[in-house]
Amino acid sequence: MSNKVSQQFNALLAKAEQSLRARATPRAIRVQVGSATCEQAAGADEVLAEFRNHVAASGRTDIQLHRTGCTGRCSREPIVGVMVPGQIPIKYERVDRKAVHEIFTQHILGGQPVLGRILDGPAENLVAQEILVCGSLRCGWREGKSFVAVLKEKLASAGIGPDQVRVTVGSCFGACSMEDAVHRSHLLIRPAKVLYRVADEADLDEILRDHILGGQVVERLQVPGKTIGRKFLELYGDVAFFNRQTRIALRHNGVLDPESIEEYFHYRGFEALAKVLGKGNPKWVIDEITRSKLRGRGGGGFPTGEKWAMAAKAAEKTRYLICNADEGDPGAFMDRSMLESDPLNVIEGMIIGAYAIGAARGFVYIRAEYPMAIRRLENAIAQCRQWGLLGKDILGSGFDFDLEIRLGAGAFVCGEETALIHSIEGERGQPRIRPPYPTESGLWGKPTVINNVETFANVPAVINYGSDWFSRIGTATSGGTKVFALAGKIRHTGLVEVPMGTTLRQVVYDIGGGVAEGKQLKAVQTGGPAGGCIPAKWIDTPIDFDTLTKAGSIMGSGGMIILDEDDCMVDIAKFYLTFSQDESCGKCTPCREGSVRMLEILERITTGQGSLEDLDWLKRLALLMKKTSLCGLGRAAPNPVLSTLEHFRDEYVAHVVDKRCPAHKCTALIHYEIDPAKCVGCTLCARNCPVPCIAGQRRQPHEIDQLKCVKCGKCFEVCRFDAVQRL
């Protein structure tokens, strides 16, 4: 059995590689453009078209255009990567048609990178070589001193300056998964793309002498094979936003073409599946996943292996596997990115999961608001079927499994397991009482396992690189990484994947670049509408399921919103509750009615009609919803309110006692005034006022009629002299 499976797999792999070779031009310059929804929104399609025109016009046959998925560096899209053989790959940001022309003529044809347009630049210069060092805690060498410090010393004493060879500290390459990494460090040399393991100073000396100076690869120290983080870091390792992440679920994002199954094979695609089917032991799979300490990434954090085990031991033999791609949390887009950029990875994870639990049919329940993800998924499923990876007798193993896509239709509550099941069954998406839990009785009454997209995205990595390695990344109770959608008042918005246990500070400052516009951090909101606001003073909280819950929030699906001094916490709580109330399915009394009553109280508070007593009623209703609601949505909906009441009570008190909004956000509690000292009388505000309610002569200080003002804030926006104050 195992032989047959590996034979079939190898045949497919060979076919894929051959196809790629046939298409590839050796020593070609590669231009890479992202093609997920964000990129499209930013104009990437036009960029790609423009490059195509330029290539055609140039007549060159050695320039290849490559479409990839999204790296998750959203605020700088469209990002274009230019890979010239023998040089470190250059990434450009915010590329438009004009930039395409510059890049093509100056860099691709002329050999001179456009320094002013480089991602996270501008760069003053470019180095010829770069040494990327694994900064993860698992990498450590025998010597006592800091590896990076010794490396830099040696380079300096060899007369190699930082303008020739740059040293960057990044995160795990995954090389430790292939060996005992306890006394090794790893480094990657670019553009040579060689990965070395270094045990002591002697090894380091050899590399410096033979490779850096001598240009020869040191065979005995080289790490062969495709380790997990390697390809991504080979491309993006110089960018701090990227090299400080540990990419497991997102390992292929921005690396491969999401519509090419051949490329997926090239990057160890389906190797995990072949291994699993070859072993022929579903229990082994469940044990591996359990040992890896992978916990559900959708927010529940339930140990994945345990969930699979429960379904696998059910008496009923017909079982179903469902991938929850509903991703309804506002501010979350990790799953979308994974499905648009690496759908085959998710599918492979699902096939492995289905094999483990004995399911012959699987469903991907995906929200209708993700048209591109749906298309990419449909394409990927079709390709899998063509290549015999879905359907009957997969890879000759005798295992049958096929997938169907089922669309959501705009109901956040359908992210809840039992509501999701009802939606697939063609009903109103309302949850039902549990127990029985889905693993006992789920879809059409059969044992069903529902896992999030990100959970499945991790599965092939666990199988390929080992549960031991995966469990060592992360904390004692939670293995692996978590993808966060970092957004809000942060300098660098985008997707961030970090090991469990990373602190909020590291994410917000080291990777996210800190609060935008130099403002003060006020709180970090995690977990979407079911989560809480963690005050800035707890910025050193390590990120894990239990630590975040203790801090009054939850992990959730990965939304992380940064809030600054201009955000009113009462308003934020109201925002989230408005969402939850709108999405309440209406089945149970506390959530259906309680959320409305809570909102009415918050409305009173934010319009200056609240009282201190209202804060008590608010808390009472919140606790009622928490303890008596039928499903997770109702139980978690009060969390933003409860956590802000707990940590930002002073803001609430200001609203009800002083009738004041400290952050100057709540419209009813603010007013605009023109500072006569700063006003030059340019009349711009008066001309833009919609009411109009600003009086004043040219060159004379203007005044706002407070009785007429509707507080639209237009004057505040247009004034160029900072004369309009929002109080």
Add this chain to the structure above:
Amino acid sequence: MNPGTCATTDHWEHVQAISREALGEPLWRFIEECRAAEHPESHLISVLHKVQSQYGHLSPTHLDAVAQLLGVPAAKVAGVASFYHFFRLAPRGKFIINVCMGTACYVKGADRVAMRLMDELGIAWGETSKDGVFTVEQARCLGTCGLAPVLMIDNEMHGQVTPDQVPAILEKYLKKARAQAPA
């Protein structure tokens, strides 16, 4: 002793014919396929998606036709259609402007963009402009938070939109609508 049922009062063929006509051939054939599959009633949502994408919205006539042909009680079909926000039970404009009001977009000023839109078109949330070209709707997070605030129109994403960009965006789609209008 049972001569069997007399089909003289049965009007199923008539009802079936009307239902088929209301939906059109590709749709009723799709429903037939669903009926032949396992758990036919579970395909209700896919059917409704297809009906809406063809007709722009789900009218009671369409819903009744789906009920009859798929074999699901009309009350259930209507109850399902009215539960999900994606399904529209009233006709909409040619272009739906989905304004993302997710957290990231909200903190970046999506409400101001929305107000400008509604001012320009003279309508409120969920309403359709008089010329029938635009409907403005709130979308819950569209998942493009890095580009907040975001508008989604006709499956095209517009990122980092400011209120001042609104008139130009509207003009682009107005042109498109005119180009698509029958002569």
Add this chain to the structure above:
Amino acid sequence: MRKKKINLTIDGNAVTVPEGTTIMEACEGLGINIPRLCYHPDLSLMGSCRVCIVEVKGMGFYMTSCSQKVWEGMEVQTNSPDIRQARRDIVELLLDNHPKDCQTCERDGHCELQNLAYAMGVRARHFEGKRKRFPIDLSSHSVVRDSEKCVLCGRCVRVCAEIQGVHNLSQHGRGFNTVVAPAHMANMDESVCIQCGQCINVCPTAAFVEKRSAGGVWDAIADPEMHVVVQTAPSIRAAIGEGFGLPLGTPAVGKMVTALRRLGFDAVFDTDFGADMTIVEEAHEFLTRLKEGPLPMITSCSPGWISFLEKFYPELIPHASTCRSPMSMVSVLTKTYYAQKKGIDPRKIYMVAVMPCVAKKYEARRPEHYLDLPSPASGEGQGVRVPLTDAVLTTRELIWMIKCYGIDFLKLPDGDFDAPLGLASGAGDIFGTTGGVMEATLRAASELVTGKPADRLEFTEVRAVEGLRETYVAIGEHNIRVGVANGLTNAKILLDKVKAGEPFHVIEVMACPGGCIGGGGQPYPQEGYHVLDPELLRKRASALYSIDAGKKLRKSYENPAVEEVYEAFLGSPGSPKAHELLHTHYTPKFPRGIR
């Protein structure tokens, strides 16, 4: 198979119950009745009202006792300050989205929400705010829908779908704006509703109530020109006592008749007489069917069932008996035979029927049940079309009218029905319970087919309140295959068998569970019973069986009043005049129901 025993503690008391018992059931064994709203033992579990919550040690949130099965070592608290506050708050939340018009509401005094509000101690409103607004639906003859009073317990949706198989109602929209309505929020009148009124029976508030007809009846009684006649269905006598504190299942025929006379009716007739007429006509029809088909013949006295037939199984319409219902038979004979006999102008007759049924209000307005009266001989006035039955009162309405008058029901002496339409056999009495029509038919058919009197009067094999029974009864050389169904989900099973070609001879269908005694117009159950409760239905049925057993006259054919009508007026069963007055027809109706 013996079930495992589970030990748990409830409020500190040790309890042992079989595995699979819910917390609520375990508490009942201890004598604790946990308050509840959406839970109903005969309907699927919703767990949505959250009123029945209890604290279970080790769980971070409260659990619903209606759904949660006990586990070994469970520690349950059903009554702590926190639980009391939570339940109180949940009930207040329901009140806050409910009209504040208890004092003028139909169900003032017997409303489950009121009872809960009192029991849970809601003495102030802390969370009042906006309220949902929906127009009231008065379109149907039988059922009034007032969605502002709905607490979204889902009982009506479940009873309509699960017990009746009609599935007319569904929740629409979601969240705060959820509303229970027919498809597209259409009027009940335009929907697939069959007017059986089970939604009224299960509704805990006044969201569903019957259409009131008492006002017109009071007016007619007060009008000196009108000759107001009343007839009462068998089910009334079995249940009317419940309205006045008599034990469940006490027949109260005599008092009922006296009460009606006191109310001011000019004549009190018995629908059971109509039942006897129906038996005679239908038996005759059955003989013809035995020879010419189509078989099976299906009874047609239940207007909810007829509505179901016309919407869901229109192809089986030819199988329904063309006989009118007993109510309509009495009505038509009143306005023709009785009017003629007493020399009363039929246009001055106001026919009132007291029924356990709300669908009868719809039947009374079906165009088939109208009478064209010719212009009077004097030449004045024109021909006019009058309904056979002018008004239908439910048992509840009658009880209210008696109370409104101030009549002390329990002190009334017994009275007798009036001739010529007041004498009924025991076979007529048992029409009100499921299986009763079948039994009455079998008593008559025996004699009719074989020419000899039946060797037995009681056909207990068709008696039982459970929904579906099939059996064979030997009559002469025929082995008659009989089917009895109450509740339309059960009827569907029989009807699908008929469609598949199974050779039934005669089928009795009653739309309401338990038969007419469980109808949509019957009194709300007393303390300790719930709607659809088999115990409740059995007791009411037993009242009818006891009346039957206590009569000397037990066969429809032997009823002298029936014989007289034929001799003096109709001729013979199945005669052209009998056909004209006592038979009707049915037509397919829209919207077509989906099976």
